[in-house]
Amino acid sequence: MAAQDYYATLGVARDASADVIKKAYRKLAMQFHPDRNPGDKKAEARFKEINEAYDILKDEQKRAAYDRYGAAAFEQGGAGGPGGFEGFQAGGAGLGDIFDQMFGEFMGGGRRGGGRGRGPRPGADIRAAVEISLAEAFSGTKTTLRVPTRVTCEACHGTGSESKDHASETCPTCHGAGKVRAQQGFFLVERLCPTCGGSGHVVRNPCRICRGTGTVQRERTLSVNIPAGVEDGTRIRLAGEGEAGGPGAPAGDLYVHVSIRPHEIFQRDGANIYCRVPLRMTQAALGAEVEVPAIDGTKARVKIPSGTQTGDQFRLRGKGFSVLRSAARGDMYIQVTVEIPQNLNRRQRELLEEFESEAHGKGSPESEGFFAKVRDFFEGGKG
Numbered sequence: 451m452a453a454q455d456y457y458a459t460l461g462v463a464r465d466a467s468a469d470v471i472k473k474a475y476r477k478l479a480m481q482f483h484p485d486r487n488p489g490d491k492k493a494e495a496r497f498k499e500i501n502e503a504y505d506i507l508k509d510e511q512k513r514a515a516y517d518r519y520g521a522a523a524f525e526q527g528g529a530g531g532p533g534g535f536e537g538f539q540a541g542g543a544g545l546g547d548i549f550d551q552m553f554g555e556f557m558g559g560g561r562r563g564g565g566r567g568r569g570p571r572p573g574a575d576i577r578a579a580v581e582i583s584l585a586e587a588f589s590g591t592k593t594t595l596r597v598p599t600r601v602t603c604e605a606c607h608g609t610g611s612e613s614k615d616h617a618s619e620t621c622p623t624c625h626g627a628g629k630v631r632a633q634q635g636f637f638l639v640e641r642l643c644p645t646c647g648g649s650g651h652v653v654r655n656p657c658r659i660c661r662g663t664g665t666v667q668r669e670r671t672l673s674v675n676i677p678a679g680v681e682d683g684t685r686i687r688l689a690g691e692g693e694a695g696g697p698g699a700p701a702g703d704l705y706v707h708v709s710i711r712p713h714e715i716f717q718r719d720g721a722n723i724y725c726r727v728p729l730r731m732t733q734a735a736l737g738a739e740v741e742v743p744a745i746d747g748t749k750a751r752v753k754i755p756s757g758t759q760t761g762d763q764f765r766l767r768g769k770g771f772s773v774l775r776s777a778a779r780g781d782m783y784i785q786v787t788v789e790i791p792q793n794l795n796r797r798q799r800e801l802l803e804e805f806e807s808e809a810h811g812k813g814s815p816e817s818e819g820f821f822a823k824v825r826d827f828f829e830g831g832k833g
Contacts, residue, residue, distance in 0.1 A: 456503035456516060464517070468508065475504040476682065485712055504683070573600065573665075573695035573702035580706055582676060584713040588745050588771055590678035594671060597704065600693040601668045603660035608694070610664040612655045619654050621646035665694045674706050679721070679774035682710040716745055721780025723770045726787060727752075734758045734788040744769045744782060752784050760788045 457464050460474045478500045480486070487493035506512045578595050602608040611618075620626045624643035628650040631640045642648035656662030672691060680686075685705050692702025710718075717724045723745050729738070737756035744750050750766055763783050770780025791798070812818070 454499055454503065454521075456506050459499050459503040460507065471504070471507050472683070475500060475508075479504075479682075480712065483712060508683075572699045573693035575692045575702040575705060577705045577707060579709065580674065580676070581709045581711055582680075583711055584716060584718065585745065585747075586676065587680050587682075587708075587710050588678065590680075591676045593674050593676060595674055595706065596669055596671050598667065598669050599704075600665040601670065602694045603657060603664055603666045605659040606657035606664065608664040610653045610657055610660060610662040612657050618651040621650055621652050624650065626650040672704070676708060677774060679772040679776070680708055680710075681720075681774070682708070682718075684708045715743065718771060721771045721773050721778070723780065723782045724785055725782065726785045728787050728789045729754065729758065731788060731791060734786070742784060745771065750782070754786070758786055758788070760786060762786045 457466070460471060460478065462471055462474050466474075479497065482493045482497040482500060484490075484494050484497060487497075506516050576597065576599055578597050580593050580595065582591060582593070603610070606612065621628075621643055623645035624630050628643055628646065628648040629640050630643050631638060643650075646652050653662040657664075660666050672688070674686065674688070676686070685707050688704040688706065690701045691704035694701050715725060717726075725742055727740065727742060729740070733740070733754060735756060737758070738754045739751055740754060741749050741751050744766070746769070750769060752764055752766070754764075763785050766782040766784065768779045769782035772779055794802070
């Protein structure tokens, strides 16, 4: 199947700014979110494509690799590609290898530095996702994640050796170089040796539990603090909570991607909150005072002046979202729609007919103005 064009998926130009890409993603993600399209397989597939495209284009380095190499940059299980942050696997050419060629940086497990020399392989970064409510995003929350990952082997304490002398020998695959090269498509990829993990040597008497790697697969339970004011699509980094590295190497990081469920009453735009309030025709005509909820759980009373029209907007200062890591708060906007009554009984119809007869069309300037123009049009103006 042909690889998708990430720019076309989000409907943006190839030179679009990060802000334009983010806005396009948020609009499409809201439109095709599974919660808004229950049971719609096409919407679900489209939602996955949108997230895959945004995952690449929001990251400067991934985007640079995509712009230069296209989808080939993320094939063969490349790390950070559409498949997720499963790490830079020794058996395949990863995005880190491509970045080495482009920028001369060391990208194993998310750590950047000078050239990729021999040595224990750092742990891979991993990714987890958490979905929270809009109220939780407003106040902040703590959530628990169960993350499958690699941890330090308890049997050998991460040394990879069954014996206490930790004796090792030169790796037979890379002959001590710590790297191997392979042709991938139209360019040459240099990656960590899959046998020794980049150290250049292998344990002579490997641990029977971890088979010399120094790590084993386990499921960890982690507590993650979600700060107040977090936005949809925010990525939280937990340093050192990724996969354990090889003997003597640092662990990777855990990246928690936060998504916010749509709310049945409120819509969020940055720090501002919008609430659509339907008014009865009489309330809009005569004026009224209505009670509306606020995102902080309180109630607010809004005075509606007489003659209010659909589309009129009222602002409640400081009733919006908390700004991340700030004491400031946005505003809440009440968006009015005037509802026309349905299923009138006889008396209600008589009253409205009496009102129309008494008004003679007065009191509705927009309607009067429009039909005055219509009369002029038919009476000879026509232009």
